[in-house]
Amino acid sequence: MDPLDRAQLLLYCDLCQTTALQSHCELCQINLCKACVAEHLSDSSQRHNVVPYKDRTSTPNYPKCQNHTQKHCELYCEKCDIPVCSTCISSGKHKGHDKSDILVKVSFKTKNLEKDLIELEKRIYPAYEEIALDLNFEIVNLEKHYEKLKTAVTKQGEDWHLEIDIIVNKLKSEIDEMKNKQLAALKEQENEIKQKTLEQKQSVFDLKKILDSNDVSLISMYKSRNAEFRRLPPKVDIALPSFSFHQIDTEQLYQMFGSLSALSMTTEEHGYTMNTSEAVSCPPVKPLLDKPEVVTTIDTGYNLYSVTCLRDEEIWTSGYDKVIKLYNLQGKLLKSIQTKSGNWPQDIAVTRSGDIVYTDLKTRTVNLVKNEQIQEVIRLQGWTPCHVCSTSSGDLLVTMVSDDEEQSKVVRFSGSTQKQTIQFDNEGKPLYSFGISCYIKYISENRNLDICVSDCGARAVVVVNQAGKLRFRYTGHPSTTPGSFKPLGITTDSQSQILTADTYNHCVHILDQDGQFLRYIDNCYLFGLYGLCVDTSNNLLVAETDSGKVKKIRYL
Structure with missing residues (x-):
């Protein structure tokens, strides 16, 4: 049986509310059971007309006026939205109001x-x-x-x-x-x-x-x-x-x-x-080393801007060169992939499936390298893609700048479909810097799904939650020379700690997930450091642009 039909199986007496109705009073317009009919007819002040429920007339009686009990309402005041009687009309209370026939209004x-x-x-x-x-x-x-x-x-x-x-x-x-x-x-x-x-x-x-x-x-x-x-x-x-x-x-x-x-x-x-995503699984907390140490150094021989990895034994690098290169930890070149346009990539990232994505400023594209075949995933108009990261959900986060260099934003893509734009705070103010220096904005997703951007132009690390709401800005440790903090590469580890490259001060800042400064990595002779990434064993990989070296640093 249709659940909506159950409601009409049994109608109850309007007086007792417990017994099925059998009759209907056409004067009072109420339904009555057999027991309540006698009680209702006992009121001799009214000329009640009780009929079997099935024989009730379909034409409604005019309702009694609430203000003049001896009168029935034949009109309806549109402005006051109530039925009115002739006495209500003559009182002048509804003067100038539009009125309609009560039966028309009821219809x-x-x-x-x-x-x-x-x-x-x-x-x-x-x-x-x-x-x-x-x-x-x-x-x-x-x-x-x-x-x-x-x-x-x-x-x-x-x-x-x-x-x-x-x-x-x-x-x-x-x-x-x-x-x-x-x-x-x-x-x-x-x-x-x-x-x-x-x-x-x-x-x-x-x-x-x-x-x-x-x-x-x-x-x-x-x-x-x-x-x-x-x-x-x-x-x-x-x-x-x-x-x-x-x-x-x-x-x-x-x-x-x-x-x-x-x-x-x-x-x-x-x-x-x-x-409303929430990161649940967290590995045991590991303390920071008092003295981080360089475990391995790989000499690539060209100016580096980015480094990324999927497995601990291999790293991808890119820089001022049209070729993206894969090295093992012994420094052996395993694979070279030339960009489709012949331009050097602005940034690279590894997807969850192990494929490479890279941004091309001149063609305004984000490209996917799968089985050594390059396919264009995203092509922008009016905007230039800068840096990119692959998220835990498989989306791509891309920082980008407008052609007139007056706007910057972060956009989330699922494949080539734009899912989210992050550009302004709750007050409508820009989250990220713009101008000539706005092209350098490395990006990383934290384990708690925050989106972390190193905004070099703003001299700050800008962190928003997954919904794009600003969580905090980090503008450097108080001990840093004012104005000298210009973050470049940024990455996060399994403990949701944020690591960002401070090229001017030759160090890496380590922050907790709430933006609190924890310590520097400043004892590893880091010069011209740009791109950063963390491998699955929580070792930090630092790309030095001037020396062309990648340094693997143990800091936990």
């Missing part, structure tokens, strides 16, 4: 009631039902997916020594925590949908009751809720986490075992996505 409102009923039954209620079904489907799939995650973690743990059991249990706990948060979000919305559905059922019931009763007072007082119900609830978009395997390395047991991707949930409303 108009009745049509609106019928429209609301049709919309509720045919459009709004089915839409909510569909959302509820989708939510139920997602909940079932979510349960299955998390069970698969547990199985994957368990299988990986069985291949290791018994010592790894501690890590397996920790990851399972994190999975349960992530599942519970996403499940809670879905069930919360499911409960909201159920509540709205109940309210809509009640509205349908009330509307049918009003229409069946032909009660002019009820019709006149009716206030539609359809506008409220038309606003369908936002959709909670669950991005299911995954488990990433790594090769076994007893020295880096926890890190090499694998990690969960960040818990991600987005709420979609009117085409806009507000992200």
Whole structure:
């Protein structure tokens, strides 16, 4: 049976509200059960006309005036939005107001009631039902997916020594925590949908009751809720986490075992996505070394601007050269890729799948190198792409500057589709510098999904959250010579610490995720440092533009 039909199975007496109606008083326009008919007729002051409910007339009686009880309202004051009687009119209170026939007004409102009923039954209620079904489907799939995650973690743990059991249990706990948060979000919305559905059922019931009763007072007082119900609830978009395997390395047991991707949930409303992602899985906290040390130095032989890596054993570099080069840690050149245009790339990044992306200022493009084949992913008009990073979700974050150098912004792309623009703070002021120096803005995504930009022109590190809201600006340590802090390369590590290159002062600043200064890396003879990246073992790679060297530094 249609759930909306259940509301019309039984109509109750208007007096006792407990017994099914049988009769109808056409004078008073109320429904009565058998027991209440006698009580109603006992009022001899009125000439009641009680008829069987099925024989009630369809023409409504004029309602009694609220101010003049002996009068009936035959007109409707449009300005005051109330029925009025002849005495109300003669009193002058409604002088100059537009008036209409009460029956015409009732007919108009009745049509609106019928429209609301049709919309509720045919459009709004089915839409909510569909959302509820989708939510139920997602909940079932979510349960299955998390069970698969547990199985994957368990299988990986069985291949290791018994010592790894501690890590397996920790990851399972994190999975349960992530599942519970996403499940809670879905069930919360499911409960909201159920509540709205109940309210809509009640509205349908009330509307049918009003229409069946032909009660002019009820019709006149009716206030539609359809506008409220038309606003369908936002959709909670669950991005299911995954488990990433790594090769076994007893020295880096926890890190090499694998990690969960960040818990991600987005709420979609009117085409806009507000992200509420939360990073859950965090490795054990490692203290900073008092004296960071250079572990390896690789001499590339050309001026470097960027360095990036996917595996700890290999690094990609780019600089003042049309060729992007791959080296191992012994300094051996493994692969060379020439840019499609023959221009030198402004910046490079490695995607989650191990492909290379690079920006080309002159062609205004972002390009993907896959299987040594170059394909154009993004082409801009009116804007020039500068620096780029690949996010944990697989999106690309690109810093860019307008052709007139009067604007700068960060844009998030999914493939070639623009998803988000970050340009202004809550007061409408620019987040990033503009002008001739605005082309240098290295970018990195933190583990907590903050977006970190080293704004050289503003002499600041600008950090916003995933939604693009400003979290903080770091303008250098107080001990730094005023105006000398001009950050270039920027990267983040597994502890959400932010590392940025300070070329002028020949050091790297280490900040916590809230922008608090922790320490310098200033004892490693760093000169002309530009690009930075951190490998999976939390070693820092520094690209020196003048020397053409990449230095691998252990700082944790």
